Amino acid sequence: MTDQRADSGAPDRVKTPIADEEFYRPVFSPWHGYGEFKDIYAEAKPHTLVSADRCHALYSLAVQAAGLTGQWYECGVYQGGTAMLLARVLRVH
Numbered sequence: 001m002t003d004q005r006a007d008s009g010a011p012d013r014v015k016t017p018i019a020d021e022e023f024y025r026p027v028f029s030p031w032h033g034y035g036e037f038k039d040i041y042a043e044a045k046p047h048t049l050v051s052a053d054r055c056h057a058l059y060s061l062a063v064q065a066a067g068l069t070g071q072w073y074e075c076g077v078y079q080g081g082t083a084m085l086l087a088r089v090l091r092v093h
């Protein structure tokens, strides 16, 4: 029996490394510590009831809103974790 693939003339597959592959398990999950969110969440985590994925949604929205003029406030602060996260985004962006 002959190997059909060897006769096809098709190039061998080259396995190209995927950048930041560890965050694609199984889909892109940046709340596991992608980019600057890693440090921002590490600071907030001990002081929040909000899960990492929800903190990342908050972070993403905060980054988008950081360029707008106006005031920020948070209702329902508990220990201040997400307020810390928002304050950090405002300092950095």
Ligand SMILES: C[S@@+](CC[C@H](N)C(=O)[O-])C[C@H]1O[C@@H](n2cnc3c(N)ncnc32)[C@H](O)[C@@H]1O
Pocket: 047, 048, 049, 050, 075, 076, 077, 078, 079, 080, 081, 082, 083
């Ligand atoms: C899901 S926790 C989130 C707490 C905080 N943002 C954090 O980072 O963990 C919701 C918070 O809202 C507060 N809360 C609920 N209803 C409220 C109300 N009517 N007025 C003010 N705070 C309220 C709760 O006491 C609790 O601290």
